[in-house]
Amino acid sequence: MKLGVIIPLCALFTLTQQVASRDRCVCELTNSENVFPHDKLSTVDDSASKCNSNITPQKTLELESLLLGLKWRLPQLQEDVSILEREDDGELYGVVSLQVIENELTEIKKLIKKLNITTWEYQRLTTNTTKQLEDLRAEMTELEKYDTLQVVKRQQANERLTKDLDQCRTGLNSTSQPTQPPQGTCPHGEFLNITGPRVYTAGEYPGSYMYGAWGRDPKPEAGKENWYWLVMMTSSDKYSNYVRLYSSLSSLIVGVSVPGNIEIHSSNPTTNTIQGPNVVMYGEALYYNCYNQDAVCRFNLTTKTVTTLQLPKGTRFNSKGNFCHLDECYPFTDLDLATDESGVWVIYTTTQDFGNLVLSKVEEGEPPMLNRTWHTSVYKQGVTNTFMTCGVLYATRYVNKDVEEIFYSFDTSTGVEKFNIGIFINKMSPNIYSLNYSPVDQMLHAYCNSHMVSYKILFRY
The missing domain is CATH 1.20.58 (Methane Monooxygenase Hydroxylase; Chain G, domain 1)
Structure with a gap:
C-alpha cells in the first residue's frame, strides 16, 4: 500500500533510498517544486473577508x-x-x-x-x-500556478457543465398554457427565465429601418390566429403611418405580406400618425402614441377610424421622458404600450411623479378608457424598456452591447416592487428599441436595430 502512494509522487519529488541497517529503510525526499506561498493565501483570504464586511x-x-x-x-x-x-x-x-x-x-x-x-x-x-x-x-491567478494537478480548473469546468445542464432541464420542462386569466393571477406560474433567441430575422427590409415594433395580436379575429404585425418608423426614425400584416411567421421572415400595408393616414407625420416605436396590437386595433400629443391613439383596422385616450395632466411626451442608458436615449419612447393576458397597458411618466414610471390599464372601446393607475419607484430614464406579463410590469436596463437585464418588477395585484430580478437577455444587436410580450405563445418580441428577434419566456409551473 505504501508503494502505491509513493509512485505518483515521483513527478514532484526525487526519491533516494538508503539502507542504514538490516532492519531499517530510510527514504530521502527532495521537493523539486516551488514552496507553496501559504502567507500569500492567508493575505488573500483576509482581503476577501474585509471586502465582504465592507459591502453589505x-x-x-x-x-x-x-x-x-x-x-x-x-x-x-x-x-x-x-x-x-x-x-x-x-x-x-x-x-x-x-x-x-x-x-x-x-x-x-x-x-x-x-x-x-x-x-x-x-x-x-x-x-x-x-x-x-x-x-x-x-493574486488568485498567480496562486493557480501551484495547482499542478489542475484540480481548480476541473472544478470550474464541472460547475459550468452543471449550470448548463440545469438550464437545459428547465427548457425541456416548459409547456404552453392557455391565455386570458383573471387579472392578478397567472396560469403559467412564476416568471423564471428567458431562452433564445428563437427567431432572428431582418425581414422584408434588411437594414432599412432602425426603430420599430412587431408581434402578435393576443385577441385576433377568427382565421388570423397565426398572423403577425410589423410597424417601422419610416420617417426620420420617429414616425410611421401604417401597419404591415403577415399571415404567418414564415411570411414575415421571407418578406411576403399578402394584405400589405394598412394605412392610418396618407401623410407622415401628421395628425393621428404613429410617434415612436412602442406600439402594440390588440383586438384588431393598433395602440400607439398619438403624433405630437400626450395621448394614446387606437386605430381600428376594420373601420380605419382613430379614437384617442387623453393621459393625465403633466404626462411627458415629445421625447421629454424617454427610455435611456448611460450612452444613449431612445427618441420618442415617452409612452410604452404593452399587452398581456388581461389586455392593453400604457407605461409613461409625469412631472408630478418626478420622472418615475407610471402604469395605467387601458380598457377597450371607442374611445378607449383609462382604468386604474399605479405609481412606481423606478426612474424611467434609468430603464431601457418595459413589458407586461400576467399583470406584472417588468423593466430592463442596458448592461453592455451583448446583454440586457430584466432587473425590476411591479405586481399590480399586490403592489410589491422588486429591484433584484436578475434575468438576462442575450442580444443580437446593441440596442432593443421595443419589447412586446405575446400571451398567445409566451414569446417576447424585440425590435433591435432593424432586426426582429424573439425569446421564449419560461415559467415555473
Whole structure:
C-alpha cells in the first residue's frame, strides 16, 4: 500500500533510498517544486473577508432610506407652498405657514447634505473595492500556478457543465398554457427565465429601418390566429403611418405580406400618425402614441377610424421622458404600450411623479378608457424598456452591447416592487428599441436595430 502512494509522487519529488541497517529503510525526499506561498493565501483570504464586511446590504439600505425620505418630503413641501399661495391672508396665517415651510426646507437641506456625504463615501468605497478585487484576481491567478494537478480548473469546468445542464432541464420542462386569466393571477406560474433567441430575422427590409415594433395580436379575429404585425418608423426614425400584416411567421421572415400595408393616414407625420416605436396590437386595433400629443391613439383596422385616450395632466411626451442608458436615449419612447393576458397597458411618466414610471390599464372601446393607475419607484430614464406579463410590469436596463437585464418588477395585484430580478437577455444587436410580450405563445418580441428577434419566456409551473 505504501508503494502505491509513493509512485505518483515521483513527478514532484526525487526519491533516494538508503539502507542504514538490516532492519531499517530510510527514504530521502527532495521537493523539486516551488514552496507553496501559504502567507500569500492567508493575505488573500483576509482581503476577501474585509471586502465582504465592507459591502453589505445595510450600506444600500442607508442610501435608499435617504432617497425615500426626499421622495416624501419634496411633494409635501410643494403641497404646503400651494396651500400658502391659495390661502395666505397676509397676516398670522401667512407667518405661521412660512415658518412651517422654512422648517421643512431646513430638514430637506440636511437630508441632501447627508445624501451627498453618503454618495461620496459610496463612490470612494466602490473605487477602493474595485482596486481590491483586481488585486485579488491577480493574486488568485498567480496562486493557480501551484495547482499542478489542475484540480481548480476541473472544478470550474464541472460547475459550468452543471449550470448548463440545469438550464437545459428547465427548457425541456416548459409547456404552453392557455391565455386570458383573471387579472392578478397567472396560469403559467412564476416568471423564471428567458431562452433564445428563437427567431432572428431582418425581414422584408434588411437594414432599412432602425426603430420599430412587431408581434402578435393576443385577441385576433377568427382565421388570423397565426398572423403577425410589423410597424417601422419610416420617417426620420420617429414616425410611421401604417401597419404591415403577415399571415404567418414564415411570411414575415421571407418578406411576403399578402394584405400589405394598412394605412392610418396618407401623410407622415401628421395628425393621428404613429410617434415612436412602442406600439402594440390588440383586438384588431393598433395602440400607439398619438403624433405630437400626450395621448394614446387606437386605430381600428376594420373601420380605419382613430379614437384617442387623453393621459393625465403633466404626462411627458415629445421625447421629454424617454427610455435611456448611460450612452444613449431612445427618441420618442415617452409612452410604452404593452399587452398581456388581461389586455392593453400604457407605461409613461409625469412631472408630478418626478420622472418615475407610471402604469395605467387601458380598457377597450371607442374611445378607449383609462382604468386604474399605479405609481412606481423606478426612474424611467434609468430603464431601457418595459413589458407586461400576467399583470406584472417588468423593466430592463442596458448592461453592455451583448446583454440586457430584466432587473425590476411591479405586481399590480399586490403592489410589491422588486429591484433584484436578475434575468438576462442575450442580444443580437446593441440596442432593443421595443419589447412586446405575446400571451398567445409566451414569446417576447424585440425590435433591435432593424432586426426582429424573439425569446421564449419560461415559467415555473
